[in-house]
Amino acid sequence: MDLRLVFDQIAEDYDRQRPLYTAQMFADILQFCGPDNKGQQALEIGIGTGQATRPFLQAGCRVTAVELGAHMAAVARKKYAAYPNLQVLQADFETVDLQLGRYDLIYSASAFQWIDPEIGFPKVYALLRAGGVFARFGHALYRLPQYAPLTAAMDAVYEKYRPQFYADPKISLDKVHPQYRQVLTSLQPPVPDQKSPAISFADQLAAHGFTSITYKTYQQVLNYDADSYVALLATNCDQLSLPAKTKQAFAAEIRDIIQRHGGRYALSDTIKLYLAKKPSR
Template identity: 35%
Template sequence: MTEFEKTFEEAAEDYEKSRPLYAKTLFEHIFRYKQIDSASKVLEIGVGTGKATLPFLETGCDLSAIEPGEQLAFYAARKYAAYDHFSLHRQTFQEFACPPESFDLIYSATAFHWIPQEYGYRRVYELLKKGGVFARFAYHAGADKKRHALTAEIRSLYQTYMDESGGAREYGEEDASALAQLAETYGFADTTYRLFGMTKDFTADAYMELLRTYSDHRKLEQTKRELLFNGIHRAIQKHGGVMTVHYTVDLQLARKPLSEKGEISCAAASKIN
């Protein structure tokens, strides 16, 4: 587990409380692209505390979930203990041993960026049945669009303590399109993407819990981190006590071709102990 992943693991409780659920329309879009039912075998890469798990379980599919973090896995296992068609593997994707062409659908929710790109795509391709689908989605936090003075003050704090804009550039169509096309590099077909918008209000205290789930923030030197967090907390309090985070959620869908043409072998890249 990397140092970034360790800091993320330490924030499991804050993650469960602070991170938003995904919109129902996102899952509807996935299920229109690939029908999933009780006969389907599905793999979730990086289950976390299970923020994106329930809609798949409700289809009745056989769902296997991978999560290397002990505390994150604990939350997910406890949350879905009543589902006998749910199994959790506390290991990394690289450690997950499974025969090729085992799954009808593989998905990853705000987690696939932890896996080396080439290995990740090639291994997913190998594990999918012909005609199987890979769904990659993630949310990207954006600035408060209603409270401009608050947004400006927070951006100034980020420039001071993290040398970053604090959400000045929002994730958009160009980013999502490029990521969707990336799957074609590894043999996938029928690639498509869609963006979804959502908002969530945070009090100053609740927003601190959210910030503690961000690995780059937790990795920041302690004095700088405290100054940044305290500054943001004071700014939210000063501007009414509430901050609205505007999320952009991007979904990329890609299909493993039915024919042998274009199939990629990743035997050399998928050694598993």
């Protein structure tokens, strides 16, 4: 199975467990697009289960969404069945045929990193109308210092199982572009927010012709008990790619560590938003 499709196996769990975005972030995107969003043509790259879709539909955008996974696409269609201004296409964004110069807004929530940048940036640029907006956003989860003993214990578990991540022979990384494959397989612990990745992405936007490049962050704290944190981890592609028995053993050890350290855990969530425009003619 293509690694890009592992989330499709757990679409409902993904929808329940993954953290959501802040209302202020959506307000900032819509404001960047202009004072009146009603009737604007929007394209969502990787709708997943639709966790980032509702604000654009409620603003009156006509949203076309592309989703690689059939189950994810079905969940999104069901969730927004009452919205006639949404069309969900089950397709690969890299190859799907879409009308050039059509879209006022193209956005992607926690999905654009899966797109080959040599395909993704030029295609987004070509699909946008002159003056159109590209918005990319996602979560970056960081450790809080007050949980240092707990995270140190979890690190030992990760080191134990790390060689087995992506070891399930049914899972293939072949269709993951090399740049992101390296990120996935390095599996380094999360560190505080750094400027270098933001600068790198902004540089890529500029190199592909985008202007008015803006970077914003939004902060929230995510609180978990042992079961809910294990449920969150179970939606990560590295855990999803473990063989079944190993997956259960990994989850049991993480759950036990949290329970032995007071039964609670929290992460700092930095939501990172990049905004850019295709120049007006």
